Amino acid sequence: MSLAPATAAITLSQTQQFTPTVPGGGSVTWTVDGVANGNGTVGTISTSGLYTAGTAPGAHTVAATSAADTTQTATSVVAVTDLAGVFTYRNDLSRDGVNTQEYALTKATVGTARFGKRTSCAADGAIYTQPLWVPLLTVGGAKHNVVFVATQHDGLFAFDADAVPCVKLWSVNLIDSNHGGTSGETSVPSALVGMGYGDIQPEIGVTGTPVIDPSTQILYVVSKSVDSAQTTYYQRLHAIDITTGNEKTGSPVTITGSYPGGGSGGTSVAFDPHLEHQKPGLAFANGAVYITWASHEDKGPWYGWVMAYQYATNTLTQKNAINLAPNAQKAGIWMGGGAPAVDASNRLYVVTGNGTYDTSTHDYGDSLVQLTSTLTVSQTFTPSDQDTDDALDKDFGSGGAALLADLPAGNTVTHALICGGKDTSLYVINRDTLGGFGDSAAVQKFNFGAAIFGTGALWNNVFYLAGLHGVLQGYSLNPQTVQLTHAASSSHTYGFPGSSPSISASSATQNGIVWTLDQGQYCTQRSPGCGPAVLIASDAANVATELWNSSQVAADAAGNAVKFTVPTVANGHVYVGTRGNNAGGANSSTTVPGELEIYGLKP
Numbered sequence: 001m002s003l004a005p006a007t008a009a010i011t012l013s014q015t016q017q018f019t020p021t022v023p024g025g026g027s028v029t030w031t032v033d034g035v036a037n038g039n040g041t042v043g044t045i046s047t048s049g050l051y052t053a054g055t056a057p058g059a060h061t062v063a064a065t066s067a068a069d070t071t072q073t074a075t076s077v078v079a080v081t082d083l084a085g086v087f088t089y090r091n092d093l094s095r096d097g098v099n100t101q102e103y104a105l106t107k108a109t110v111g112t113a114r115f116g117k118r119t120s121c122a123a124d125g126a127i128y129t130q131p132l133w134v135p136l137l138t139v140g141g142a143k144h145n146v147v148f149v150a151t152q153h154d155g156l157f158a159f160d161a162d163a164v165p166c167v168k169l170w171s172v173n174l175i176d177s178n179h180g181g182t183s184g185e186t187s188v189p190s191a192l193v194g195m196g197y198g199d200i201q202p203e204i205g206v207t208g209t210p211v212i213d214p215s216t217q218i219l220y221v222v223s224k225s226v227d228s229a230q231t232t233y234y235q236r237l238h239a240i241d242i243t244t245g246n247e248k249t250g251s252p253v254t255i256t257g258s259y260p261g262g263g264s265g266g267t268s269v270a271f272d273p274h275l276e277h278q279k280p281g282l283a284f285a286n287g288a289v290y291i292t293w294a295s296h297e298d299k300g301p302w303y304g305w306v307m308a309y310q311y312a313t314n315t316l317t318q319k320n321a322i323n324l325a326p327n328a329q330k331a332g333i334w335m336g337g338g339a340p341a342v343d344a345s346n347r348l349y350v351v352t353g354n355g356t357y358d359t360s361t362h363d364y365g366d367s368l369v370q371l372t373s374t375l376t377v378s379q380t381f382t383p384s385d386q387d388t389d390d391a392l393d394k395d396f397g398s399g400g401a402a403l404l405a406d407l408p409a410g411n412t413v414t415h416a417l418i419c420g421g422k423d424t425s426l427y428v429i430n431r432d433t434l435g436g437f438g439d440s441a442a443v444q445k446f447n448f449g450a451a452i453f454g455t456g457a458l459w460n461n462v463f464y465l466a467g468l469h470g471v472l473q474g475y476s477l478n479p480q481t482v483q484l485t486h487a488a489s490s491s492h493t494y495g496f497p498g499s500s501p502s503i504s505a506s507s508a509t510q511n512g513i514v515w516t517l518d519q520g521q522y523c524t525q526r527s528p529g530c531g532p533a534v535l536i537a538s539d540a541a542n543v544a545t546e547l548w549n550s551s552q553v554a555a556d557a558a559g560n561a562v563k564f565t566v567p568t569v570a571n572g573h574v575y576v577g578t579r580g581n582n583a584g585g586a587n588s589s590t591t592v593p594g595e596l597e598i599y600g601l602k603p
Contacts, residue, residue: 003064003074007114007601009104009572010053011135011145012082018049020064020074028064043080057082058506059103079104081571086133087212089281089339090455090502090566094403097457097566102504104572104601106511110537110547114602117556118573121166123594124173125153125187125587126562127577128200128337129209130281131596132219133161133570139169139243147568147575148212148242150174151594153587154187154205154223156245159596161573166598172245174206174223180236180252184228187587192230193274194297198525199563201584204296209281209339211289217242218311220289222255222278233274237291239311249314255291257307257318261326261362269326275302277332280400281339286346286373288319294332294353304331304352304364306340306375320375328363330355330390331397336453336497337564338400343415343431346373349403351419353395357386357437366396368419368427370434381434381441385423394423400455400500402463403431404477413443413482418463420452426465428482443482448473453564454500459540460509462487466499472516472536474543490543492536495520495528497563503540504569512540513547515569517576519561523584530583533561535576535599550599559595573600 001022008016020028030045032038038045043054051062059079066072083101090097109115132148139146145161146169154174160167175181187205190198200207210221219240226233239251257271276293283290288308295302304324309316325331331352333340341349348371355365362377366386370379382396383389389396398421407414413430420426428444435441450467457464458477463484466472472490477483499516516538521531532550535558539545550556559578568575576599580592587593 001066001072001074003062003076005076005603007077007079007104007109009079009081009601011571012053012057012080013136014053016051016078018051018062018064018076020049022066023072024068026066026068028066031063033060043078051078053080057101057103079572083135083570085135085212085214086568086570087214088284089130089209093283093285093342095339095341095400095455096402097455097501098459098503098505099569100505100507102569103506105504105513105569107513107539107547109601110513112548112552115548116553116599116602117550117597118600119164119166119598120559121159121168121596121598122580122592123149123151123157123596124155125151125203125205125594126579126582127151127594127596128207128562128565129577130566131568131575131577132210132212133568133575134212134242135571137243144169145571147596148210148219149577149596150206150210150221152187152200152203152205152207153593154225156221156240158242158245161571170245174221174238175225179238179247181225182227185225185234188224188226188233192226194299197297199297201524202586208278211282211284212242213284218248220282220284222282222291224273224278235273235278237289237309237316239316248311251316253309253316255307257305257321259321259323259326261323263327269303269323271305275299276305279334279337281337283340283342283348285342290340290348292333292340292350294334301329302332303329304333306333306350306371308375322371322375324352324369325355325363325365327361328356328358328365331363331365333397335400336398336455336500338455341401341403343403347371347378349401349417349431351397351399351401353397354390354393356390357382365390368401368429368434370431379434380436381429382437383425384439389423394421396421398422399452402456402458404458407479407482411480411482416443416482418456420448422451424448424451426452428484444484450498453497457501457503459503459505459512462540464501464503464514464543466494466501466516468496468498470494470498472499472501472514472538472543488543490538490546492518492546494518500566502567502569505540514538514540514543515567515574517565517567519563519565522561522563523579525584530560533558533576533578535567535574558597559592573598
């Protein structure tokens with residue numbers, strides 16, 4: 001006797017059809033977790049095998065028994081997640097990259113026999129943003145689990161997160177007339193920005209991961225575009241209704257700003273939508289959306305801008321703005337595509353790149369900066385070798401900041417933060433007392449062994465990160481001493497830029513899987529080549545154990561890679577943004593200029 005599917009993943013209040021195959025035929029009786037026909041807690045199942053999730057999340061066992069021969073029984077597992085959604089870069093404001101409400105993907109199910117690519121969803125441009133996921137959203141009069149991606153072609157897409165083949169629910173162009181654009185506007189050809197390196201090809205539209213406010217069902221995203229004459233550049237903040245793709249009333253707003261500074265003889269610095277690159281993910285906290293910027297390929301002048309906008313009474317309003325290098329320039333905030341972290345006290349954390357460090361002029365190059373919710377500098381930490389970092393292009397801010405969970409009361413340090421950059425040093429910082437200038441203020445500093453271009457993940461007191469041309473490493477965190485010690489390394493070597501891991505688990509300690517992307521063949525001008533992104537699943541208990549990767553089976557291959565993107569894990573699926581079959585040439589020069597890959601359990 002058999003029962004299909006063997007494993008199913010659904011959200012609370014969803015249904016799943018199970019189909020038994022009984023030798024000789026006949027009816028069956030059903031149990032859920034040993035309860036005849038189930039109940040409101042573990043879920044109920046009808047005589048026809050239709051399971052309806054109950055109130056208890058987790059993995060539940062559905063059993064069918066032959067009515068004619070009770071020795072004939074088959075079982076399946078239905079994994080019911082209570083994950084509220086993936087609304088922001090790396091899951092939450094701590095940027096730890098962890099989903100502890102994943103019950104379908106386990107070490108037993110993630111392998112070539114049971115896990116692989118389920119479908120691909122075509123988009124209009126390369127997807128550098130992390131996919132966002134919302135469960136049970138009503139779109140077009142029906143409920144769907146929905147995955148959202150934004151593209152470098154200024155496209156925004158909503159796909160059914162579960163449908164095979166892919167189902168597009170809606171898509172919009174963020175620079176058309178319905179979304180604030182002017183006639184003839186396009187995304188920005190890569191040749192119009194930067195130093196000619198083609199770091200992002202073939203165009204720049206949306207680079208920073210959007211953010212969703214679930215209470216209002218608004219998605220915030222920043223678009224970049226240029227007019228038909230290629231002389232006037234625009235950056236706009238959009239407030240999008242996630243059920244339709246339409247702008248909210250009063251949206252979008254053209255991003256502008258000025259800040260006191262300008263060095264000798266200057267009075268203020270104006271925001272330049274051409275030179276400023278909105279690469280980091282957006283953050284939503286304190287009722288506001290926070291946006292940060294850096295440069296395109298270090299073409300100056302650029303500055304480390306942070307702005308806060310609020311949507312209220314049908315208006316998007318800039319509430320606060322700060323420039324973290326108003327006199328010396330530089331100090332861009334890029335963090336390998338990371339996003340500002342926010343702690344429980346509503347303090348923001350960003351890490352800046354190369355630039356002058358001089359507190360007397362309010363220039364904070366190569367520094368970890370703590371900001372209040374109204375964007376004033378409250379504390380900083382700056383490495384002892386900041387001047388060397390600046391001189392040798394060793395950005396401290398090439399990596400993001402991962403906040404840790406609160407540590408045991410009574411510790412010398414109860415709130416910590418981990419960050420590092422190009423110079424290969426990894427720092428553990430007391431975020432209550434950042435300490436100002438000098439490594440002596442750090443709780444711990446050690447050589448990670450590879451340049452850091454991403455944000456680490458923390459789960460079950462283990463910190464995970466893969467550096468440039470390095471391997472995935474796991475470091476055990478002692479919560480009493482707040483010290484990291486090396487625990488394990490993978491055998492796979494990652495190309496540029498390394499990888500920012502994502503963690504799926506069924507609790508704070510069980511069924512941990514580390515998901516990473518090798519994006520080394522990212523197709524742009526300075527890439528060593530062009531090829532598929534490789535999704536890798538490793539055992540969180542020992543990252544030396546690889547469970548699965550997308551290169552093992554030809555049908556599982558992803559689209560061509562883009563730099564810095566990270567996977568999203570939700571409800572038995574893994575979502576990966578790619579550039580489709582585009583190899584860096586002009587947009588639409590190939591049949592699929594961008595693509596979302598959806599991996600999951602095989603039927």
